[in-house]
Amino acid sequence: MRLVADRIHYAYRPGRDVLSDVSLTLDEGRVLFVLGANGSGKTTLLDCLAGVRTPHTGRVTMDGTRLSELKPRNRAGRIGVVPQVHEPVFSYTVGEAVLMGRAPHLGLFSHPGKDDWAAVARALEAVGIAELRTRPYTQISGGERQLVLIARGLVQGAGCLLMDEPAAHLDPHHQHDILHVVRQLASEGYSFVVTSHHPNNALLYANGVVFLADGASIVAGPPDTAIDEGNLRAAYGMDFEIVRGVDGARAVIPRISPQPGAS
Amino acid sequence: MKRAAHGLICLAVIVSMQSAFASDAIELVDQTGATVRIAQPIDRLASVYGPGTYYVYALGAAERLVAGWFIGMKGIAHASAAMFRFEPRLDTILSFGEPNVEEMVARGVQLILADGSRHAAFSEQMTELGVPVIQYQVETPDALMEAVLLTGRALGPGPLERAHAFVEDYERVLAGVAAAVEHVTPGDRVRVLFLGTDRLQVTSGEMYQTRLIEAAGGISVTAGLLGYWNEVNLEQILLWNPEVILIPPYGPVRPDDLLEDPDWGAIDAVRTGRVHRMPRVIAPMDTPVPESLLGIVWMANLLYPNAVDLDLAAEVEHFYTVYYGFELTEAEREHLSGQ
Amino acid sequence: MIPPRRATAAILLLIPPILFVAVLLIGRYSVRPDEVFRSLFGLKGSSEILRPLIVRVRLPRALAAACIGANLSVCGAAFQGLFRNPLVDSRILGVSSGAAFGAALALLVSGSAFAVQGSAFAFALLAVGLVVGIGGRFGSTPLVIVIGGILVSALFNALLGLIKHVADPLSHLPAITYWLLGGLGGIRWAILPPLLVISGVGLTFFLLVRWRLNLLTLADPEATALGVRIRPLRILVIAVGTVMVAASVATAGMIGWVGLVVPHVARAWVGPDHKRLIPASAAIGAATLLVLDTIARTALPSEIPLGILTGLIGVPAFFFLFFQFLRERGEAR
Incomplete structure (x- = not known):
């Protein structure tokens, strides 16, 4: 499994590129974080990688085949999307919500059967929420919903999952729960592209990092080398300090000039 | 806008003064119970009540009709050839739809025959402008005879005589049929x-x-x-x-x-x-x-x-x-x- | 909620047929049940008037009521999912406004039952065609289609107003008003075939694609990422649903609330999964209209317009269900 974006450009309006000249490579079992300020093009990049949008120039390939040349259902069988958690209108059960991931494997007039429900049970087991299967999706927590969406990606049969800000709106503990599941699945061979606002999560959970600034990738590489003060300043437009914990773990903290009269 | 309103009020005052001071005005109670004061003689009248239009014809006063609603006719296209023989002026007097207050004033109407169950607001407006309105409510033979008599009284001695003759005919027919089916x-x-x-x-x-x-x-x-x-x-x-x-x-x-x-x-x-x-x-x-x-x-x-x-x-x-x-x-x- | 409960399924599938037979026994011209069966099968002792009464009057009416109830409810459920909005029904696309204008136009110029039915059907399709046409230029998202529906409805409402304005207040206007209130009083076998065929094909379509309707409730990019060709599916559902609703409205006039309330009742009963929601909506919708139409034709010597009954019963039902829904979501106490 190898997902490659090769010098892609995308614009919603002609002449105003949201993505310009972005490249990245995702290999099996890897977790790639996409970092960047609000409006830097992270979600658009994810859409291009998912095949929901087609870049105007450049190409996105899955094992050498362009996504635009794959049938939608074949593409969906290889690349899954885990969207940001939202409030659903209808109170599907967790099981029913995950079951929708079987769509690429079912025809227009066919209905899911025993095998599909078995896949749902395995996926819920894999993300550790088997006991939630019959609960209404509207009545579980945000973190649990994120796990439901990951499970949906798994039943889709995709080896590669694209996650849009899975840590948004979650406390540190729940962020860890989600990203821990991501690491575990990566160790089983799944690969992930994760957009994030948290450089520290990238330091903790990523194998690779891509920084986006104004739609262009400014740097890509392993987190230890890619996340430095210069790249952070370029990406977010403010100063950061990198500190080192007693166990050697690195962390990013914003450098803020002391408030007048604070001390 | 204000000036137009003033003009309308002046017009109303003049018209109502005319009718108030007319020496030979008559008063009658229409079928809604309203007292209507009608200056005599009536030379120009409109019937916005479909059946009422035919009362005017039956009483021989058709030439005084300046606007009339005819049952079921929404435009000259609906008129049969017989209707044109019946009323050669049909294309000038035929009206339909909701009656328009200003159009009535513009046509110089002195009396309006209206439907008591549909034209209450219109009748009030016309009355305020000094144009008397007779409102009819006819769902029985007795009410029809009363309606024709009311129309006759409003239109003067000739039509009133015809109205009495009509009532006699109607009663004769009713009695004749009653005797036949007795x-x-x-x-x-x-x-x-x-x-x-x-x-x-x-x-x-x-x-x-x-x-x-x-x-x-x-x-x-x-x-x-x-x-x-x-x-x-x-x-x-x-x-x-x-x-x-x-x-x-x-x-x-x-x-x-x-x-x-x-x-x-x-x-x-x-x-x-x-x-x-x-x-x-x-x-x-x-x-x-x-x-x-x-x-x-x-x-x-x-x-x-x-x-x-x-x-x-x-x-x-x-x-x-x-x-x-x-x-x-x-x-x-x-x-x-x-x- | 819990995967298919056999009892629920059995109740839902049995109620409409039982009601269907029951309403054939009820009418102003009172009839004993055994007489009904005798006359239906032409057995000895069937009276002369009974057979035409049941075969020509009650049977086509009951068929139409069941079909229309199922059509409106299934389309309501599908459209609520498709627009991700539990407060819409088939009227959102301008079907009813188009049909109302078409029927009023035909009542004005012709008055024959076939002309009214055909014209209502044609203008209903035209209205939705306009909406989908406008929507297609702007990406066919639910928001674009809903706004298109509001605009096209407004246009046809204005045209309907124009027709009412020029209509004869003694003959045409009451006919138009009565048609707008909805009813099955004029149903005869002769005008039934289009409705029966369209209902049969349409309901079969929805039963077949019902699981996939769930995918329409997802956001567009999400469904696309699941490999679903969302726009063709959406347009297909709208097209089939529109034809079903148009055929129903063209036959029975405006029957509000059924398409809105029944899906809610069904959802409260079997959950939001369209695999169970669609058959449940069809069953509850058919049963509802069978009962209401029986009231409409038997309670008084003159017909009670069906639209009045559905409103009188539908509004309190909806009031109750909607606040129940808000309470579940924690938005009301």
Whole structure:
């Protein structure tokens, strides 16, 4: 499994590129974080990688085949999307919500059967929420919903999952729960592209990092080398300090000039 | 805007002063109970009440009509050739839709005949502008006679005399029909269903058509219904099982539609072929117009072919000559006399 | 909620047929049950008037009521999912406004039942065609289609107003008003075939694709990422649903609330999964209209317009269900 974006450009309006000249490579079992300020093009990049949008120039390939040349259902069988958690209108059960991931494997007039429900049970087991299967999706927590969406990606049969800000709106503990599941699945061979606002999560959970600034990738590489003060300043437009914990773990903290009269 | 309002008020004051100071104004109480003061003589009048227009014709005052609503005519395209013979000025006076206050003022109208159940607001506006309005409510023969008399009084001595003659004729016809059907025993009274503009639309017990059926010695099967036109279903009509079905002269329903419809085949009237559409040349005879007296005669002959034999042809000739001053063609005469 | 409960399924599938037979026994022309069966099968002792009464009057009406109830409810459920909005029904696309204008126009110029039915059907399709046409230029998202529906409805309402304005207040206006209130009083076998065929094909379509309707409730990119060709599916559902609703409205006039309330009742009963929601909506919708139409034709000598009954019963039902829904979501106490 190898997902490659090769010098892609995308614009919603002609002449105003949201993505310009972005490249990245995702290999099996890897977790790639996409970092960047609000409006830097992270979600658009994810859409291009998912095949929901087609870049105007450049190409996105899955094992050498362009996504635009794959049938939608074949593409969906290889690349899954885990969207940001939202409030659903209808109170599907967790099981029913995950079951929708079987769509690429079912025809227009066919209905899911025993095998599909078995896949749902395995996926819920894999993300550790088997006991939630019959609960209404509207009545579980945000973190649990994120796990439901990951499970949906798994039943889709995709080896590669694209996650849009899975840590948004979650406390540190729940962020860890989600990203821990991501690491575990990566160790089983799944690969992930994760957009994030948290450089520290990238330091903790990523194998690779891509920084986006104004739609262009400014740097890509392993987190230890890619996340430095210069790249952070370029990406977010403010100063950061990198500190080192007693166990050697690195962390990013914003450098803020002391408030007048604070001390 | 303000100036226009001032102008309107001045106009209203002048008009009302004229009528207030006119020496020979008459006062009458219309059918809504309102007292109407009418300056004499009336030279220009409008009837926004469809049947009322025909009162003016029956009373020989047609030349004073400057605007008239005619039953079922929404535009000159709906007028038959007979209507143009009946009223050569039809294209100038024919009006339809909601009456317009300013148009009435512009036409210099001195009196308006209106529908008491629909024109209350319009009548108030016209009255405020000093134009008297007679409002009619006619759903019985007595009310029709009263309406014609009211119209006669408003229009002066000549028309009033004609109105009295009409009432005498109407009472004579009513008495004649009553005498003819007198010996029909209650059990032999014919059950009649009067339809509207759809085969499943029927008259209510409060409508003029029901009174005509009663005057002709029949029993309206829908006499128990309230309001105006009622929508019913075929099962209910099967339940009523009328012996005669009458269709008004307006609307798309034709006797053959029912006679040839197997769904209706179980109804007595359809089985025996007693489904009839009313004839019409000028106004529809089932509505509260003067020629409704002919409708009673037509119905009585139709309901009791063996027991009643009134001279419909003579009544038709008399009515159209005396009241409408209208010469029927031979075909029209036959059509109306039911031959 | 819990995967298919056999009892629920059995109740839902049995109620409409039982009601269907029951309403054939009820009417203003009272009939004993054994007489009904005798006359239906032409057995000895069947009276002359009974057979035409049941075969020609009650049977086509009951068929039409069941079909229309199922059509409106299934389309309501599908459209609520498709627009991700539990407060819409089939009227959102201008079907009813188009049909109302078409029927009024035909009542004005012709008055024949076939003309009214055909014209209402044609203008209903035209209205939705306009909406989908406008929507297609702007990406066919639910928001674009809903706004298009509001605009096209407004246009046809204005045209309907114009027709009412020029209609004769004594003959045409009451006919138009009565048609707008909805009813099955004029149903005859002769005008039934289009409705029966369209209902049969349409309901079969929805039963077949019902699981996939769930995918329409997802956001567009999400469904696309699941490999679903969302726009063709959406347009297909709208097209089939529109034809079903148009055929229903063209036959029975305006029957509000059924398409809105029944899906809610069904959802409360079997949950939001369209695999169960669609059959449940069809069953409850058919049963509802069978009962209401029986009231409409038997309670009084004159017909009670069906639209009045559905409103009188539908509004309180909806009031109750909607606040129940808000309470579940914690937005009301």
